[in-house]
Amino acid sequence: MNKILSFGIPCYNSSAYMDHCISSILEGSDYAEDVQIIVVDDGSTKDDTLAKAQDWERRYPGIVKAVHQENGGHGIAVMKGLENADGTYYKVVDSDDWVDADALKALLKQLRRFEELGTRVDLVISNYVYEHVEDGKQNFVSYEALPKNKIFTWDEIGHFTMSKYLLMHSLCYRADVLRDGGLPMPPHTFYVDNIYAYVPFPRCKTLYYLPVDLYRYFIGREDQSVNEKVLTSRIDHYWRVARIMMKSYHLYDDIKSAKLRSYMLSYFTIIMAICSVFSRLSDRPDAMDELDKLWAELKAYDPRMYRHAKHGVVGTFTNLPTKVGEKTTIGLYKAAQKLVKFN
Known part of the structure; x- marks a missing residue:
């Protein structure tokens, strides 16, 4: 059959x-x-x-x-x-x-x-x-x-x-x-x-x-990949995934449907936001340097995708400068986690 x-x-x-x-x-x-x-x-x-x-x-x-x-x-x-x-x-x-x-x-x-x-x-x-x-x-x-x-x-x-x-x-x-x-x-x-x-x-x-x-x-499993501690320890995996998604398309040029393009831009922005938040939560001494490299790579690859992901509402609030801004970014993530309960 x-x-x-x-x-x-x-x-x-x-x-x-x-x-x-x-x-x-x-x-x-x-x-x-x-x-x-x-x-x-x-x-x-x-x-x-x-x-x-x-x-x-x-x-x-x-x-x-x-x-x-x-x-x-x-x-x-x-x-x-x-x-x-x-x-x-x-x-x-x-x-x-x-x-x-x-x-x-x-x-x-x-x-x-x-x-x-x-x-x-x-x-x-x-x-x-x-x-x-x-x-x-x-x-x-x-x-x-x-x-x-x-x-x-x-x-x-x-x-x-x-x-x-x-x-x-x-x-x-x-x-x-x-x-x-x-x-x-x-x-x-x-x-x-x-x-x-x-x-x-x-x-x-x-x-x-x-x-x-x-x-x-x-x-609910402690070793689950979406567990906050596990995800933070594997932030380099998210950087890797973000790079693959980034280089799969020049979204403004390659995606003809305006609604699909808008959806994919928003989803990619969320992935970059996750990279930004969990890089800040990470204990890795090079985490913020690696995050900066990721953003620089996106800017060089596609400036329009970069502007959308970095300087839109989500990008702005997940990349606030200074220590106070970092605490605000993490606080916003914690509030979203409690609301959506995604990990």
Whole structure:
């Protein structure tokens, strides 16, 4: 049977929680044979992740595929999943997250409908939910800026608020969109989900927003990449991601849709703001020097992108000069964190 949807699950020492992720897809899809689950063991060293993945494949050989690779990092594992994907569509689910059963059924129904009608949709968007383990609270992220339950183009999108950008959790691409042109995923780098939710967008000519709460994003592990202490210690990873996003496009020249260009400028500005805030939080003695290099590189690469990112409202308030300004910048970040609860 042809596969309509392939899920890629990057796993690194994920034995303690990967079962929940895999079983949520199997159960949510009613073990459908047109669904594929690719479990990518990214060279795990501390547990039996690979053995567990292979056991899932033995139990569900027509649905689950276990793949092993030498440790390359999250982005390389995402691409390994895509390399092994047989589905028309491809969706990434991290191994500590899961999907909602009813929402998955709705997504599959819609994707099958596209296939039956021979309708090409390049990107299907759905909602996601922050699941906070520490207090049991949930934060639902939906997209009022998008037309619901209809095929549309970037020219039809509205304004996105800062807390509701399109992240990896909300995206289900046609696999050929990701393959055509590739994705510049650096090895051994966290936060590459920002590349995944940015670089392919101009290739997506048709979109569809299905307003269901599909993706459940676990927040709360101390070693999680979005944990504030962990992120601060890996600020160089964000610099690396920002450079790749920066050099993917001259946004004013390359992006013809004004609304998509505006969205991508705003999203890139947020990435630069994160670099600015967490460079200030970092204990690295060279952090501010490296941040200055990043801004100088952007200014040389594209002065208009630089002015938008550095001297707009967000850039101004995340790059305030003097010690007082630095404290204000960090205070604004703390307030946003409490409001949105993104880490």
